[in-house]
Amino acid sequence: MKRVLMFLPMVLVIAVGVILFAGIGKDPSRLESALIGKPVPSFSLTDLRQPEQQLGPELFQGQVSLLNVWGTWCPACRDEHDDLLWLAREKGVRIVGLNYKDNREGALKWLSDLGDPYAINVYDPRGSLGFDLGVYGAPETYFIDAEGIVRYRHVGVINEKVWDAEFQPLMEQYGGSS
Amino acid sequence: MALLVRISVLLVLILSSASVAGQARDVYQFDSPEKVQRFQALSAELRCPKCQNQNIAGSNAPISKDMREEVHRMMSGGASDEEITNALVSRFGEFVRYKPEVDSRTILLWATPVLVVLIGLVIVALTVRRSGRAYTSGDALTDEERARAFRLLNDSDNRDHSSR
Numbered sequence: 001m002k003r004v005l006m007f008l009p010m011v012l013v014i015a016v017g018v019i020l021f022a023g024i025g026k027d028p029s030r031l032e033s034a035l036i037g038k039p040v041p042s043f044s045l046t047d048l049r050q051p052e053q054q055l056g057p058e059l060f061q062g063q064v065s066l067l068n069v070w071g072t073w074c075p076a077c078r079d080e081h082d083d084l085l086w087l088a089r090e091k092g093v094r095i096v097g098l099n100y101k102d103n104r105e106g107a108l109k110w111l112s113d114l115g116d117p118y119a120i121n122v123y124d125p126r127g128s129l130g131f132d133l134g135v136y137g138a139p140e141t142y143f144i145d146a147e148g149i150v151r152y153r154h155v156g157v158i159n160e161k162v163w164d165a166e167f168q169p170l171m172e173q174y175g176g177s178s
Numbered sequence: 179m180a181l182l183v184r185i186s187v188l189l190v191l192i193l194s195s196a197s198v199a200g201q202a203r204d205v206y207q208f209d210s211p212e213k214v215q216r217f218q219a220l221s222a223e224l225r226c227p228k229c230q231n232q233n234i235a236g237s238n239a240p241i242s243k244d245m246r247e248e249v250h251r252m253m254s255g256g257a258s259d260e261e262i263t264n265a266l267v268s269r270f271g272e273f274v275r276y277k278p279e280v281d282s283r284t285i286l287l288w289a290t291p292v293l294v295v296l297i298g299l300v301i302v303a304l305t306v307r308r309s310g311r312a313y314t315s316g317d318a319l320t321d322e323e324r325a326r327a328f329r330l331l332n333d334s335d336n337r338d339h340s341s342r
Contacts, residue, residue: 031227034271101240127244134269136227136241 033142033153034134040067040148041132048099048107048121055122060148064174065094066167067142068118068158069130071102072110074138080157081114087163088117093171097121100130100138143167145174206250213253220249220259223277227270245274 035041040057047053060067068084070077087093097118099107104123111118124130133142136155143152152170154162208214221235226242234242234249245266252262266274278284319327 028230031271031273034268131244131248132269134227134271136270 030155031136033150035142035150036152038150040142040144040150041129043122043124043129043132045129046123048097048104048123051104051123055120057148059096059120059122060144061146063094063146064171065096065119065144067096067098067133067144069098069100069133069135069138069140069142071100071138072106073102076157077139078114080139080159081117083157083159083163084117085115086160087158088119091163094119096144098129098133098135099123099125100135101125101127141167143170143174206246208253216259217249217253220253220262221246223275224249224263224266225274225276227274233276245270 040060042057044054044056047055059065066087084095088095095118097120099121102123102125104125107121107123111121122129127135133140139157141154141158142150143154145151151174152166154166156162158167206217208217218235222233224234224245226232226234226237226239226245228239228241229237232239232242234245248266249262252265257265263275272278278287280288
């Protein structure tokens with residue numbers, strides 16, 4: 001009995017060590033979306049390019065899309081812009097933009113200056129769709145399947161490494177074009 | 179004198195700007211003091227998803243402002259605290275709850291304090307019982323040992339006397 005108790009501190013230390021070690025390298029600021037497995041929330045917002053055009057969640061029906069949350073006020077969005085262009089042009093990925101808490105003129109200028117990787121852009125100046133999606137900091141990128149169900153969210157800049165590790169497997173699973 | 183005036187003007191400016199900054203957040207109107215209290219309690223219990231450890235009441239992040247507005251809007255619409263919390267959790271996840279629900283994932287979190295106290299009580303009970311047993315067992319010394327103990331004690335007494 002006594003002998004067994006002698007080992008108790010060591011067992012405790014090892015257990016704590018294992019638990020703490022498992023946490024190393026995890027980024028606590030990246031949260032899993034609460035919308036995984038749920039449809040894109042309903043919305044009625046205008047097209048960034050055509051202010052008279054109303055857009056809704058049926059935008060995501062029929063094909064796999066990425067929903068990329070961006071704004072001209074967001075420096076990291078500038079960082080990932082070239083990677084989005086690469087995805088759209090080289091990989092043929094359909095990227096739907098969510099222009100988040102931005103202004104129309106600035107956003108259109110950004111797209112004409114830097115190139116436009118988006119198939120279509122939802123204009124959300126008040127951030128209402130962003131709020132319903134649980135966006136807490138741009139850029140964020142959602143993977144949405146052909147039924148309009150949210151399957152994955154990436155918080156932060158998207159690049160080739162992130163694409164290969166996180167999105168490529170989803171593309172294969174849900175039958176994307178690449 | 180001029181310096182004194184300058185310093186006091188500066189002080190007044192600093193103090194007034196601080197009080198303005200403190201009030202800037204309280205722009206939400208409620209029709210009763212109870213609602214104000216409910217709002218404050220709710221926003222103290224909801225965690226800002228952008229910040230690692232700050233409630234939405236104390237955070238200046240834009241997302242916290244959006245969340246406070248949503249709390250205010252839903253509260254004005256007559257929603258209960260639970261409905262408001264659930265609406266935010268359904269968007270931002272369990273992370274925003276400072277008080278997580280009791281379910282299979284969080285049961286260990288809730289049960290740990292109770293478990294630790296119970297384990298402590300068991301250890302105390304075992305220790306007390308063991309030391310109690312040592313006292314009550316009368317034959318700690320055999321007669322022979324007792325006689326030897328007396329001898330030794332008397333010996334040391336004698337030595338004490340002699341050394342004096």
